[in-house]
Amino acid sequence: MTNTAESAEPAAQSPEDGAATARKAGADTAPKRRHPLARYIIRRFFVCVLLVWGVGTITFFLTNVVPADPAAALISDKVAKSNPEIVAAIRHRMGLDQPLRVRYFIYFRNLLHGDLGTSSLTTNPVSRDLARAFPATLELSIIVFVLTVLISMFLGLLAAIHKKTLLDKIIQVFSLFSISMPGFWVAMLAFYIFFFRLHWFSGGGRLDSSLVPPPTVTGMYLVDSLLNDDPVAFTNALSHIMLPALTLTFLNLGSLIRFCRQSAIEAEQSDYTLGARAKGLPSRTVTIRYVFRGASLPILNMTGLTFGALLSGAVLTETVFSWHGIGEYAYNAATSLDLNGIMGSGLLVGVIYIFINFFVDILCGILDPRVRVQ
Amino acid sequence: MVMNNKAMNTGSNAGPALADGSSSVEAGAYGLDIENLDMTLNGKHLLNKVCLHVEPGKVTGLAGESGSGKSLTSLSVLKLFPDDAKVTGRIMYKGRNLLDLSEHSINGIRGREIALVFQDPTASLHPMISIQGQMTDHMRHHLGLSKKDAIAKAEHLLAMVHIPDPVGALKKYPHQFSGGQLQRIAIAMAMACDPTILIADEPTTALDVTVQAEILHLLRELCDKFGLTLILVTHDLGVMSALADNIAVMKAGEIVEYGTRHDIITDPKNPYTKSLIDALPMNMMKRGA
Amino acid sequence: MSEQPVSGLMPFAGLRRRLRDNGFLKSLRTPLGIIGVIFVAFWILMAIFGPLVEPYDPLAQEFDRLQAPNATNWFGTDQVGRDVFSRVIASARVTIPISVFIVVVSVCVGSFIGALAGYLGKVFDEIIMRLTDIMFAFPSIILAMIISATLGPGLKNAVIALLVVSWPSYARIVRSMVLTLKSSEFVIAGRLIGRGVLSSLIVDVLPNVLTSMLVLLFTDFGGAVLMLSNLSFLGLGVLPPDPDWGTMVQNGMGNFSAWWVALFPGLAILTLVISVNFIGDALQDSLDLQNVTSHA
Numbered sequence: 001m002t003n004t005a006e007s008a009e010p011a012a013q014s015p016e017d018g019a020a021t022a023r024k025a026g027a028d029t030a031p032k033r034r035h036p037l038a039r040y041i042i043r044r045f046f047v048c049v050l051l052v053w054g055v056g057t058i059t060f061f062l063t064n065v066v067p068a069d070p071a072a073a074l075i076s077d078k079v080a081k082s083n084p085e086i087v088a089a090i091r092h093r094m095g096l097d098q099p100l101r102v103r104y105f106i107y108f109r110n111l112l113h114g115d116l117g118t119s120s121l122t123t124n125p126v127s128r129d130l131a132r133a134f135p136a137t138l139e140l141s142i143i144v145f146v147l148t149v150l151i152s153m154f155l156g157l158l159a160a161i162h163k164k165t166l167l168d169k170i171i172q173v174f175s176l177f178s179i180s181m182p183g184f185w186v187a188m189l190a191f192y193i194f195f196f197r198l199h200w201f202s203g204g205g206r207l208d209s210s211l212v213p214p215p216t217v218t219g220m221y222l223v224d225s226l227l228n229d230d231p232v233a234f235t236n237a238l239s240h241i242m243l244p245a246l247t248l249t250f251l252n253l254g255s256l257i258r259f260c261r262q263s264a265i266e267a268e269q270s271d272y273t274l275g276a277r278a279k280g281l282p283s284r285t286v287t288i289r290y291v292f293r294g295a296s297l298p299i300l301n302m303t304g305l306t307f308g309a310l311l312s313g314a315v316l317t318e319t320v321f322s323w324h325g326i327g328e329y330a331y332n333a334a335t336s337l338d339l340n341g342i343m344g345s346g347l348l349v350g351v352i353y354i355f356i357n358f359f360v361d362i363l364c365g366i367l368d369p370r371v372r373v374q
Numbered sequence: 375m376v377m378n379n380k381a382m383n384t385g386s387n388a389g390p391a392l393a394d395g396s397s398s399v400e401a402g403a404y405g406l407d408i409e410n411l412d413m414t415l416n417g418k419h420l421l422n423k424v425c426l427h428v429e430p431g432k433v434t435g436l437a438g439e440s441g442s443g444k445s446l447t448s449l450s451v452l453k454l455f456p457d458d459a460k461v462t463g464r465i466m467y468k469g470r471n472l473l474d475l476s477e478h479s480i481n482g483i484r485g486r487e488i489a490l491v492f493q494d495p496t497a498s499l500h501p502m503i504s505i506q507g508q509m510t511d512h513m514r515h516h517l518g519l520s521k522k523d524a525i526a527k528a529e530h531l532l533a534m535v536h537i538p539d540p541v542g543a544l545k546k547y548p549h550q551f552s553g554g555q556l557q558r559i560a561i562a563m564a565m566a567c568d569p570t571i572l573i574a575d576e577p578t579t580a581l582d583v584t585v586q587a588e589i590l591h592l593l594r595e596l597c598d599k600f601g602l603t604l605i606l607v608t609h610d611l612g613v614m615s616a617l618a619d620n621i622a623v624m625k626a627g628e629i630v631e632y633g634t635r636h637d638i639i640t641d642p643k644n645p646y647t648k649s650l651i652d653a654l655p656m657n658m659m660k661r662g663a
Numbered sequence: 664m665s666e667q668p669v670s671g672l673m674p675f676a677g678l679r680r681r682l683r684d685n686g687f688l689k690s691l692r693t694p695l696g697i698i699g700v701i702f703v704a705f706w707i708l709m710a711i712f713g714p715l716v717e718p719y720d721p722l723a724q725e726f727d728r729l730q731a732p733n734a735t736n737w738f739g740t741d742q743v744g745r746d747v748f749s750r751v752i753a754s755a756r757v758t759i760p761i762s763v764f765i766v767v768v769s770v771c772v773g774s775f776i777g778a779l780a781g782y783l784g785k786v787f788d789e790i791i792m793r794l795t796d797i798m799f800a801f802p803s804i805i806l807a808m809i810i811s812a813t814l815g816p817g818l819k820n821a822v823i824a825l826l827v828v829s830w831p832s833y834a835r836i837v838r839s840m841v842l843t844l845k846s847s848e849f850v851i852a853g854r855l856i857g858r859g860v861l862s863s864l865i866v867d868v869l870p871n872v873l874t875s876m877l878v879l880l881f882t883d884f885g886g887a888v889l890m891l892s893n894l895s896f897l898g899l900g901v902l903p904p905d906p907d908w909g910t911m912v913q914n915g916m917g918n919f920s921a922w923w924v925a926l927f928p929g930l931a932i933l934t935l936v937i938s939v940n941f942i943g944d945a946l947q948d949s950l951d952l953q954n955v956t957s958h959a
Contacts, residue, residue, distance in 0.1 A: 047796075054797035062813050173695070176944065180937035182889055184896045185912055185929035196919045271497035278452055278492075279512035279563070280484030283477070289511070293502050305799075312802035316893060320916065330805060334812040335898045346809045350800045369502055369547040 037372050040365045048358045055350040059343045060107050064100070116347070117340035121333055126344035129329060134348070135219025136206060137314060137325030140241060144248040144310055149303050152253050156260025157295075161287060163265060171257065178254030183247075183313050187320035190247045202239040204322035211236055244321040251313045252306060259302045260295070267294030297364055304360030308353050403431035403601045404468055404487075404570045411450060411463035413443075413627075420446055422627040424463070428571075433597060433604040435618030435635070437611055437650070443627040448573045448607045452488060453480050467571075486516040489564035493576035495556035499548040506544035509563050516567045531562040535592060554585030561592060565600075572596070573605045578613055590616055611650055615639055623647045691945050699941030706935050709752050710759040719746040721753035721906045729921045739923035741914055747923060750906040751931050757907055759935075761818070762887040765825050766880060772826070773833025774876070780834065781841030788838070795831035803828045804893055811899040821900040825890055829883070840875070878950060881943035885936040892932055908932050 034042075091097050098106070110117070116126035159171040195203040206221055207213055214224040214233050222241065225233035267273060268291045276290040277283075311327070318327035326345050333341030365371040406428035413421035421443045428434045436444045449455055451465055451472060465472040467488070472480065484490075492498035499508060509531070510524035519527065525544065532540035535558040548556060557577060564572055574593060578586040594617060597604050608614055614621055615635060622632040623644065631644040642648040691700055709716065718737075719725065723745065730740040738747035780791040798806070810824035811817075894900035895909025903910055908928035915925025 050793065051797055051800055054793065055800050058797060058801075059809070062809055172944070176937055176940050177933075180885060180889075180933055180940050182892050182896070182909070182912070182929060182932045182936075184893065184909075185925070185932065188912065188916060188925055189929070192919055192922060271492060271494065272500040274454060275490070275492060275498040275560075276500070278454060278484055278490040280481045280486050281512055281515055282481060285511070285515070289503070290500055294500065297502075308799070308802045312804040315802075315804050315808070316896065319897070330808060331897055334808045335816075337812055337815075339813065342809050342812050346801055346805050349802055349805055353802065354800050367502070369504070370549045373547060373550065 037365055040371050041362055044358055044361045044365075048354055051354045052351055055347060055354070056108060056111055057104075059347050060104055063339055063343050064103055064107070111347075116344035119333065119338050119341040119344075121336045121338040121341055126340050129341070130326065130344055130348050132219075133324060133326050133329045136323060137311075137318070137327060139220035139222060140244055140248065140314065140318070140323060140325060141307075141310055143241065143245045144252065145303075145307065147245065147249040148252045148256060148306065148310070151249070152256035153260050153299065155253075156257040156299075157264050157292065159257070159261045160264030160268065160291075160295075163268075168261075171261075175254035175257040178250055178252075178257075180254075181251070183251050183316040184320055186251060187244070187247045187317045190243050191320060194243055201242040202236065203243070206237060206240050206323060207233065208236055208240075244317050244323050247321075248310065248313050248317050251317070252310055255309065256302065256306055260299050263295040263298045263302075264291055267291045270294060297368055300360060300364055300367065304357040307356045311349050311353065403603055405430035405432075405603055406451065406571060406605075407464075407466040408447065408451070409464045409466065411447065411461070411465065413446060413450065413455065413459050413461050415456060415459045420459075420627050421450070424624075424627070424629055426622055426629060426632070428603060428605060429620060430603050431597075431601050432619040433606055433617050435614040435621040436605060436607045436624060437609065437614050437621060438624035439609055442624040444607050444609075444624045445575055447624070448490075448575055448605055451571075451573060451605075452484050452490065454484075454490075482516075485512045485564075485569070486567045487569050488571040488573065489567070489569040491557070491560050491564050491572065491574040491577050494553075494580040495560045496548065496553060496580070498560060499556060501548055503547075504544070505546055505548070505559060509544065509559070509566060512563075513566045527566070528562075531566055532559065534565070535559070535562040537562070552585075553581050554588060557581060557585075557589055558592065561589075561596070565596065568600070569602070571603045571605065573607070575607045576609070577606075579608065579610070586613070593617065611639075611654055615654075623650065691942065693945050693948075695941040696945035699938035699945065702934050702938035703942065706755050706759060706931075706938075710755040713752045713756050717746075717749040717752050719749045721745065721749040722904055729918070729924070731921075732923055738927040739921070741911070741921075741924050742918065747911070747927055750911060751908070751927050753906040754908045754911070754928065754931065755935075757818075757901060757905065758888055758891060761822060762884055762891055765822060765829065765887045765891070766884050769826050769829040770833050770876065770880065770883075773830035774837040776830065777834030777837035778841050781838035782845065791834060792838070795835055798828070798831040803890065807890065807894055808897065808899060811894060816899045816902060818901050818905075821891065821894045824894070824899075825887065828890070829887070833879075836879070837876075875950070878943055878946045881939050881946065885939040885943075888932060888936050888939075 114127050116130070118124070119126050119129055122129055155171050155175075159168045162168050191203060194200045202208065211233055214221060214228040214230055217224050217227050221237040222234060225231075225237055268287075272294065273286060273290050276286045281289075314325065314327035315331055316327070317323070318325045319331045322328065326349060330342055330345035330349075332338070333345060406426075408424055408426040408428070411421055411424040413419075424443070424447055426434070426436070426447070436447065438444045446455065450461065451467075453472065453475070455461060461473060463473070467483075472483065475483070506525060506528060509528040510519075510521070513519050513524045513527060514521065517524075528544055529540040532543055537543050537555060537558055543551075543559070551559065557580075561577075572593075577593065578589050581589060590613065593604065593606075596602055604617075606614065606618055618635050620633065621635055621638040622629050623638070623646065624630065625646050631638065631642065631647045638647065639651060642651050691697065724743045726736060726740045726744040726746060728740060728742055728744045730736055732739045736746050736748065738751060741747055741750070776791055780788040801809070807821070807824040807828045810827055811820045814820035814823060891900055892907070892909030892912075895907045896913045898910075898913065901907035901910055903914075908931050911928035912925045915921065915923075915928075918924065
């Protein structure tokens with residue numbers, strides 16, 4: 001009995017604390033004139049800028065401070081040892097003979113000009129390489145993102161409603177499989193079964209090599225081929241994108257399903273749901289109006305974070321499917337020790353992730369009356 | 375500790391003043407009979423043969439420390455216990471056993487005939503739904519009111535619980551109110567469908583000391599005005615002595631003592647009750663003096 | 664409130680009671696929990712006694728190339744005639760201890776930093792939290808790729824990369840736990856009787872955080888196995904010719920008609936990771952159950 005009393009007391013306190021801090025956070029820095037939502041967005045934007053600066057600083061740190069000699073890292077050890085003058089020349093060209101402070105300043109000035117250096121692998125400016133690879137990843141990510149969010153919300157909420165039933169268990173095990181499978185292996189398995197054996201979809205690449213890519217407007221083949229009124233290219237591009245998209249979706253489903261389920265269950269066990277049930281509302285109304293709405297904010301927040309996982313998975317999936325996007329570019333750069341290339345991709349992906357979460361934050365602010373109205 | 379003493383002080387000071395207005399039993403009042411209520415959850419025996427007679431039109435207090443099962447008992451009346459709880463016994467209301475009712479039938483009673491007020495209004499109200507939304511949804515469901523009528527009634531209810539600017543308040547969200555105001559709103563919400571029985575589960579515990587007395591006043595006012603049957607659940611005997619006509623004391627899932635307020639406070643039979651009464655600040659002071 | 668029992672002052676007793684009463688071991692008696700325990704036990708045995716089980720030398724190129732699974736080579740042979748079965752078993756010896764190491768070290772480092780941030784608050788807290796924000800902005804694989812690419816490929820650098828990537832999430836979790844517990848009464852009581860920051864962290868806060876952390880350890884071990892094999896697959900982790908599940912799958916990628924080269928190491932990863940997750944889930948369920956009971 002003491003056990004019950006002891007653990008009930010702090011447990012009962014914590015939601016109040018949470019509510020209290022949430023209220024405080026909203027009320028603390030009370031705005032005098034500006035609309036609370038505008039204030040919130042501005043604050044989030046500054047955080048965003050801060051994060052971008054931080055991401056840039058980390059990449060600078062990793063490129064310029066961590067390697068013993070970035071110049072030597074560019075050429076093989078043997079050459080470096082026998083030809084110190086080459087190393088010195090490279091150091092001078094890279095500006096490595098300048099003090100660290102100056103290099104940091106130059107680094108950021110270059111970043112602001114979109115100059116990410118030259119790739120030692122492709123010998124192109126990294127920014128141009130990335131610009132070429134970006135639409136491919138964007139195209140894939142959008143499809144995967146939409147599929148993942150829709151399916152996982154459906155399955156997660158379904159599992160939560162039918163908590164502790166067989167259906168819930170099946171969905172749970174499915175999501176555990178999705179979490180526990182190595183991404184590269186799933187990609188290969190999908191490739192082997194659906195392309196190599198069954199020939200359902202096209203294999204690697206974004207388009208059959210016999211086809212000419214549609215003229216570049218957005219760089220996304222699905223969109224461009226439609227704009228160019230080219231059904232052959234469109235169906236072919238669609239058939240090519242299916243396997244990587246489905247693989248990536250499968251890999252991302254698990255964690256989001258679990259999160260949706262958990263959020264819905266937490267909302268269902270909350271006091272406001274008990275309150276709604278005590279009012280005698282039909283259970284369907286309680287679920288849709290109270291539980292789902294209560295779970296909506298954490299889920300929305302999580303979808304933004306999922307984007308990071310999605311881009312991570314893209315590295316492996318794109319590599320297996322020879323999908324010429326940022327992920328494959330980062331892989332090629334990393335394996336050939338092209339520092340500028342890998343830094344550029346990391347930076348780009350980091351910045352995309354930060355801004356996606358910025359927009360998610362704004363959406364949350366619009367949805368959440370605690371932020372919207374004062 | 376200091377907080378707690380203060381709380382009890384206020385409660386007991388306010389006591390006589392509040393209790394003086396004698397509660398008259400109205401003709402239409404209904405009571406409740408809990409018979410041998412027994413509950414087991416995950417192998418833990420939480421309620422043990424609880425029997426409680428709730429007199430119509432009176433305030434029945436359910437006292438006891440946290441974990442004693444008093445909240446569970448009150449939630450059981452509306453069948454709001456966890457799905458996997460094993461429950462036996464009967465809760466008789468208007469000649470029917472509430473525990474036997476289907477989910478659909480009990481939903482017709484919840485909020486309509488028996489309404490609940492919770493401990494912490496900041497948690498029991500949905501943070502993302504406007505006051506209007508939360509005040510009118512069950513009204514429209516139970517009473518079949520149009521949106522316009524429901525809003526009109528909600529304004530009336532808010533005025534009844536002394537919320538300033540009821541029209542403006544309906545447009546607001548829970549986080550824009552103080553705890554005391556929110557609890558008033560929650561009480562108005564509970565009163566929306568003219569229930570016969572109101573269950574208040576620690577209605578003042580989460581509130582500031584100064585606000586506690588106001589909420590108790592409000593509850594007393596509503597009881598007298600509408601002949602409500604009130605079940606007041608609290609660990610605070612100070613609050614209890616201010617409001618309750620009859621008091622049941624619970625310990626470890628059992629009712630250890632039941633009687634009128636006067637009998638319980640002045641002449642407790644059970645040693646546990648005695649220790650609770652002795653712990654009341656005014657009694658401690660008496661002994662010290 | 665006055666009802667807070669005295670036992671709250673002795674949190675270690677609480678932990679021990681939790682582990683015993685609510686039967687962490689008992690909670691594994693679900694079908695999935697049992698499957699999990701069996702497979703995890705199998706892989707741990709393989710990691711310890713692998714050399715006794717392996718029929719052949721995992722590095723020796725002593726068979727015909729790309730033999731399909733048969734009586735001699737249960738999982739077939741790879742491009743250079745090595746026995747896939749022996750290599751799959753041998754990989755466990757590398758992957759499992761390294762993953763345990765990664766989880767344990769990053770939990771220790773992350774928890775320490777997070778607990779300190781939560782307990783000290785103010786500027787230190789702000790700096791640490793912004794730093795974790797920045798780390799989270801990089802998708803974990805890409806950050807790990809960047810780090811191991813800067814340091815150079817190899818197992819040691821992959822481990823460093825994974826440590827750098829994984830500590831922030833522990834720091835976050837422990838910080839928020841500490842913040843909740845910091846205001847709870849027995850910790851305040853501890854401070855009042857004169858415990859310093861660090862000792863009250865260790866004596867009062869840590870034991871209460873421990874149960875939830877235990878569940879987390881299981882799930883994150885699976886995550887570490889996956890990340891390590893990801894890096895190996897990308898050529899930045901375990902380097903050939905050493906056996907590793909990730910590099911073995913990479914080997915099989917070029918040659919789809921020899922499906923066994925990639926299939927079996929992948930299955931090894933899957934069985935290990937999913938059974939760890941099964942166990943983690945079963946433990947989590949028992950923890951939830953315990954919360955439900957105590958709420959009532």
